[in-house]
Amino acid sequence: MDFLSSRAKLLTPYTAGEQPKEKKYIKLNTNENPYNPSPKVAEAISFAAQNLRLYPDADSSELCRAIAQVNNVQEECVFCGNGSDEVLSFVFYAFFGGSEPLLFPDITYSFYPVYSKFYDIAYETLPLNGDFEIDPSFYLRPASGVIFPNPNAPTSVYFSLEKICEIAEYHKNKVVVIDEAYIAFGGESAVSYIKKYPNLLIVRTFSKSHALAGMRVGYAIGQPHLIDALRRVKDSFNSYPVDCVAAAAARAAVLDTAYYSDITAQIIQSRDFFAQGLKEVGFRVLPSAANFVFISHAGIPAQALYAKLRENGILVRFFNKPRIDNFLRVTIGTREDMEYVLQILKNGRMV
Numbered sequence: 001m002d003f004l005s006s007r008a009k010l011l012t013p014y015t016a017g018e019q020p021k022e023k024k025y026i027k028l029n030t031n032e033n034p035y036n037p038s039p040k041v042a043e044a045i046s047f048a049a050q051n052l053r054l055y056p057d058a059d060s061s062e063l064c065r066a067i068a069q070v071n072n073v074q075e076e077c078v079f080c081g082n083g084s085d086e087v088l089s090f091v092f093y094a095f096f097g098g099s100e101p102l103l104f105p106d107i108t109y110s111f112y113p114v115y116s117k118f119y120d121i122a123y124e125t126l127p128l129n130g131d132f133e134i135d136p137s138f139y140l141r142p143a144s145g146v147i148f149p150n151p152n153a154p155t156s157v158y159f160s161l162e163k164i165c166e167i168a169e170y171h172k173n174k175v176v177v178i179d180e181a182y183i184a185f186g187g188e189s190a191v192s193y194i195k196k197y198p199n200l201l202i203v204r205t206f207s208k209s210h211a212l213a214g215m216r217v218g219y220a221i222g223q224p225h226l227i228d229a230l231r232r233v234k235d236s237f238n239s240y241p242v243d244c245v246a247a248a249a250a251r252a253a254v255l256d257t258a259y260y261s262d263i264t265a266q267i268i269q270s271r272d273f274f275a276q277g278l279k280e281v282g283f284r285v286l287p288s289a290a291n292f293v294f295i296s297h298a299g300i301p302a303q304a305l306y307a308k309l310r311e312n313g314i315l316v317r318f319f320n321k322p323r324i325d326n327f328l329r330v331t332i333g334t335r336e337d338m339e340y341v342l343q344i345l346k347n348g349r350m351v
């Protein structure tokens with residue numbers, strides 16, 4: 001029996017990091033936050049749950065307003081969706097395609113090629129250099145758009161805002177999207193440049209820095225004509241993507257800036273401690289501006305290390321892909337988690 005449409009046969013689905021059920025791991029494989037969301041989130045959820053009978057606000061206006069306030073932009077410049085993956089899918093549909101290719105780095109978030117294929121968007125990947133940095137001059141060529149995360153995933157490397165400006169300046173008539181899923185962990189956001197560049201769109205998520213991966217809320221910030229284009233796509237697909245509980249949770253989170261600066265500072269401290277410890281036992285650790293590190297060891301293949309860590313109850317991410325198949329991506333957990341990983345690496349005589 002073959003029920004699949006010819007369209008569905010052509011899909012290449014994204015492979016998410018595993019969420020194991022069989023045993024308890026120290027889970028450092030999907031860049032989740034090791035801390036709980038702000039206590040104000042639980043309060044907001046129980047309040048919102050009293051309204052489940054009703055459809056939510058289709059445009060998540062209160063959440064947009066809170067995001068706008070915290071980011072110092074107008075409410076009309078914010079669009080919310082059901083996780084940033086959904087926001088990204090609307091972005092691909094709204095802005096990319098045509099005879100020129102969409103441009104993104106050869107090593108980057110693996111959902112970009114998936115969406116490109118889903119929407120039949122031609123794309124070209126451009127190589128990062130040996131230090132996994134972007135060369136903006138590669139991007140100064142005809143394209144239907146440009147997208148990359150900053151800091152990049154899975155490498156954790158941050159690209160300077162000058163590089164982004166150079167690309168946005170060149171592609172005046174195309175949309176340049178910066179996926180800032182990890183921007184809270186050290187980099188400087190490009191959000192202040194949306195005033196200068198009508199073609200610049202910033203996409204963010206509550207999943208990582210705001211400890212709400214289970215809630216599924218993401219957003220985009222850009223000038224109102226870009227936001228209107230995203231609404232146009234949303235209203236042709238699902239007019240109520242963000243449920244009322246998720247919207248209330250995300251709103252409470254974004255407004256509790258004190259709580260989140262505190263847990264973010266702790267993650268940054270644990271990251272720097274962990275990176276230092278890894279270097280002492282011979283690892284190459286790429287400079288990280290994210291809540292994870294990208295590491296390799298000349299003495300032991302990444303895949304073997306991945307398996308050894310797994311045996312010891314530690315789950316990290318290994319990508320069996322050209323150029324990065326000797327690297328592991330390790331999410332930063334609590335300080336205790338990171339001390340334990342270092343101890344296993346040393347005492348298990350793995351390195």
Ligand SMILES: *Cc1c(COP(=O)(O)O)cnc(C)c1O
Nearest residue numbers: 083084085109149181205207218
């Ligand atoms: C995690 C991640 C996302 C997806 O975030 P969700 O809001 O959970 O869908 C998007 N882009 C990058 C680069 C990510 O790492």
